[in-house]
Amino acid sequence: MTHQTALIVDDEPDIRDLLEITLTRMGITTYTAPDLTTARALLEQHKPQLCLTDMNLPDGNGIDLVHWIQQHTPCTPVAVITAYGNMDTAIESLKAGAFDFVSKPVELPRLRELVNSALKLSEPKIQDSAEADEPGLLLGESPQIRKLRNQTRKLARSQAPVFISGESGSGKELVARMIHMQGPRADGPFIAVNCGAIPSELMESEFFGHKKGSFTGAVENKEGLFRSANGGTLFLDEVADLPLAMQVKLLRAIQEKAVRPVGDTKEVPVDIRVLSATHKNLPELVQEGSFRQDLFYRINVIELAVPPLRERAEDISLLADHILQRIAREYECAPAKLTPGAIERLQGYDFPGNVRELENILERAFTLCDEDFIDAADLHLGGGAIPGTPVSERSSDTGTSEAPAPVPEGEIDLEGFLENIERQAIEKALEATRWNKTAAAKRLGISFRALRYRLKKLGME
Template structure:
């Protein structure tokens, strides 16, 4: 068996077959040919191919059937349809059936060569993805942060201990939980994800533990809960910080005792469940504030796993974007577009508050808007920087406490701030002698100070890559004071 790439050419016209064999042979491909649908099926049963080119009309059937069969039975083999010139309907039908592209007769050789190159690249990417380690495939990248994550996932997957997955929205916390489940000894059992913030408080006990018929109004039959559904497998508690305190108590007992009591039942039921949990909030801070039970926190946080945000692994961005585009293009039966250098640079400069989920949305939108085979920066439609931050930069101000930023436009102009108003780290010191008495009595002054603090904190957070410890140091305040201000100002 050699490493030479191979192609199957299916066409009932001998001249076309010879032309295609000659062209692909010069590109280094070994070619098999078939003149009928039955011959093509026999060749596919006996050999594997890196590419298939098939005519639309065959003596014993339609090439469309062959496209569908290859897509189903040989998903790693890209297939392209040869159509009559101007037959757009046939080309569209071929793409819907699973063809990755089409070429019209008479065959334009430069177009054919480009098609073959794209097909070989697509085949290699599909083959690599299927043969790769599942963890490496799902968490792509060579950055230190993602390499450490892959290594940690491989370790904790072998354990039965509860895992707490910390990370911002969109980083892939549920994907992390699924990977831990699938790589562990419970892979054959169920994986049951639940968004704790989506269940009404009055229904939580019934949803988690189930209920008996007649236990409350509307309970017309016995219903198993989420713990029973996950028995023998994994229960993933997403947004666990949203659990109300009364439910936290009951959940703690269920985890400790490994048993549950359905609503209306007289006896407890034993359950064998591994608990994985996640939230984008700072769970340790919620424990300190008394909004999350410390005993439940230590029970679910036996192993803590942090999923890094995209801005901490920007070196993975080009490859990650390419993989997303390959997947999106395959689902839409389109050629994989390339990112222009300007588009890639624009992505690098974007803060990605929504992380990988936001990247996928941006690229899906760009794929729909792009006209050619390249995605330009204008196709990304990235949001522009906030007007206040841009104005502050133009004015030469840095929006931190030492240099108040400009306020955004308001319905009514705010009072001018005299020079005697200065920021001093944790509060603004104001010389009352410099203020207009009417302005002093106005409620606009506290609003102005609050707005000034808000913009300063948000700018400092961005400059310090949303690291709260460094942000507090940059602002000259304590970490506790920063936490208080974030809560007071509603900055999440």
């Protein structure tokens, strides 16, 4: 194991001693400095794996030191010690490039967590990922995607809250996963939650957990998303959909690094990094009053914009090949290739739904084309019949002359109802052809690959 070193910068001898004793007990060799001048000299001489600095120093402030470290020893994570409740200073230090912050009076368990996280940044796997332009989850060779990969690597080395903006389907969750995977929390959980998918009456319990018996239906203790993400990353997708009442509670949980489960009187500390995203215009919602300015200020310490697919058309061929390989593996079929005409058609398309839409287009084309090549016409981007129409909705001759299944009265599960009709039509075609899939596909008026896809999707294999 590498010998670990840290620099403590504070003009108060008592605080220097407290921090030095704490870090020495953790097996870390410490150097101390009472001012910026001494700190800079020690940083250049020893290149420590962590720097802890107070904000107010005789010859400047902690943010000056953060800026200096960013320029001269950027591999040294620096954490700033701020006055209690001074969130403005904490956020300013994170924006300047600080790894994290800790408030006075310094809580030693919190300090140890911070130190352990910072020291993980000097581990070989994190150092390696910081130097190589590995695509990871973010595929592409365009300047935009290379820049995005570079930004995620830098942000992975910080604990600052990141707000990821971008259109629907552009890959915001992938960016969040990359930040998590390349940082010191990679071994901890990554919990993604769609804020718009949780009913407002269940939101507090979902986020913070609850105690057994705290309300009707609370038959056992529940941990909640914040505690599930402890030691890792919580990704709040579609954060703009949070109701105002929940925004207040979320802000408190983020600032206090603690949650209070529903029905409990005590707060439980949590060690998480918060990443958030939305496809909506959050500054506009702040202006309208539907999103709290203080919460926006807290989660938007650093903004990361994900480019839409139409702005990186040169990546489409690579992305499409990757998607088609994955689809082929999932449905145990031979992979299909795009013809030059199909690639050209995709590169000229606007993609309002971005990468998610590209996946849907290719999945439909893969299941409906007869050959191992997908041509421009197979993409169905120019109107006409809706591609991917279920077998039950097609007018092709299935060899039966039965009337369509009657629609049940009252509320129905349309997906389930259509899948049931589809399952029946496929079963009849297979029985009529003695389970010869090629003949059954012909009878149903679809390709053999489309039948394989549907059998797998419907669990009929």
